[in-house]
Amino acid sequence: MKKENLHIRAIRYFYDVVGELDEVSYATLTNFGNNMYMLFMTVTLVSFLVSFALGEDVMGISLFLTLVYSQFKQDAIIKQLGLDKLVVDKADVKMARKKMMKRTLFQTLQIAVLSLLVSIGLWQFQIPQESGTSAAEYFQFVTPMTVVLLTLVGFLSFNIVNRKKIKLI
Numbered sequence: 001m002k003k004e005n006l007h008i009r010a011i012r013y014f015y016d017v018v019g020e021l022d023e024v025s026y027a028t029l030t031n032f033g034n035n036m037y038m039l040f041m042t043v044t045l046v047s048f049l050v051s052f053a054l055g056e057d058v059m060g061i062s063l064f065l066t067l068v069y070s071q072f073k074q075d076a077i078i079k080q081l082g083l084d085k086l087v088v089d090k091a092d093v094k095m096a097r098k099k100m101m102k103r104t105l106f107q108t109l110q111i112a113v114l115s116l117l118v119s120i121g122l123w124q125f126q127i128p129q130e131s132g133t134s135a136a137e138y139f140q141f142v143t144p145m146t147v148v149l150l151t152l153v154g155f156l157s158f159n160i161v162n163r164k165k166i167k168l169i
Contacts, residue, residue, distance in 0.1 A: 018103060036073075036074075
């Protein structure tokens with residue numbers, strides 16, 4: 001196996017690539033990254049100008065929508081290039097399962113952190129306080145239960161999906 005440089009490893013982690021990254025796929029992902037950078041900069045500039053002109057804060061929602069769009073577009077490109085599947089022969093199935101388990105654990109960690117941040121964000125927006133929930137009750141019971149439940153569901157679903165992405169030659 002050829003040693004990968006830091007840039008290729010970063011692309012693998014950032015775009016969640018498990019398959020072989022050939023030159024065409026590398027060029028496609030680099031082009032996609034450049035286009036998304038230009039999109040984010042344009043949306044940031046336009047949102048700032050609109051916010052400045054109207055006095056309304058539209059930057060947060062427009063950047064969020066751009067992020068969601070880029071994630072869907074990224075997922076479509078990865079599936080189109082077939083980089084989300086791991087093609088192995090029968091002798092390497094154990095290694096492939098180990099690799100997919102690492103991917104599952106990484107995705108589960110992302111879900112856990114995201115659910116924790118959403119819980120904190122809900123508290124900051126004072127949504128639980130409207131129904132009379134105290135801070136102790138929210139952070140000692142609701143938040144841990146939500147994070148644990150979403151993490152377990154995420155792990156199980158990612159594990160099932162990632163196992164199906166192992167293809168035998």
